[in-house]
Amino acid sequence: MSMLRDAIYSTRGKVVIGVITAIVGWQVWLSVAAAGKIGEGIPQEGRRVDVLVTLAFPPERFHIQKFQKLGRVSGTKENSVQVRGVNRADLKALARPFWVLRVEPLT
Template sequence: MRKIAVVVAVVLAYEIWLDVQASGKVADDVGQVRNERGRYSADVEIKFAPERYHVLELQKHGRIAGTDGNVVHLRGVSPAGTEALARKYWIRRISAPTG
C-alpha cells in the first residue's frame, strides 16, 4: 500500500510541476491575431534541435510552417493546443511570430 501511495504522490507532484512551469512559457501576445476559426500562428522554441519525435508531437497541435534552429513555426494552433504544448518539459517558450 505504501508503494502505491508513493507512486501516486510522485505522479501528482509531476503533474503539479508541469502546470507550474507551463504558466510562464506562453508570451502574452500569443493568439492575439486569430483567423475565422479562432486559430493562430505561434513560434515554439525547443530547448534543443527538434528531432522527428518533437516535430510529430508539434503536428498534433498545428501545421509546421518551417524551422529556424531551435524554433518551430506552427500555423493553425488552438488555445487548447497552446496549453498542451506549454506542458511539454522540452519546450522553452511559445511566442507570436515576428515579422
C-alpha cells in the same frame, strides 16, 4: 478495512503511494508551468494563432510529430519550431511538455 490498512502501511504500499504522489505532482507541475511559458504578444483576436516554439535542444522527429497534432509545422531553425494554425485553446497543451522552453507569437 483491516486489509486496506495493512496494505497502506506495508513497505510495498508506501512505495506505491509514493510513486502515485510523484506522478500526480509532476503532472500538476507541468500544467502550472505551461502558463508561464506562453509569451506576451500572442494576438487576442481570432481562434487560431501562429507561434514559435523554442526547445532546449534541436527538435527531432518525435517533437515535430507532437506539434503536428496541434497545428501545422511550417519550419524549424536551430532550437525553434514554427507551428501555424494552433487553436488558442491548445496553447497550454503546446507549452506543457517539459522540453518546451517558450511559446511566442510568430512574427
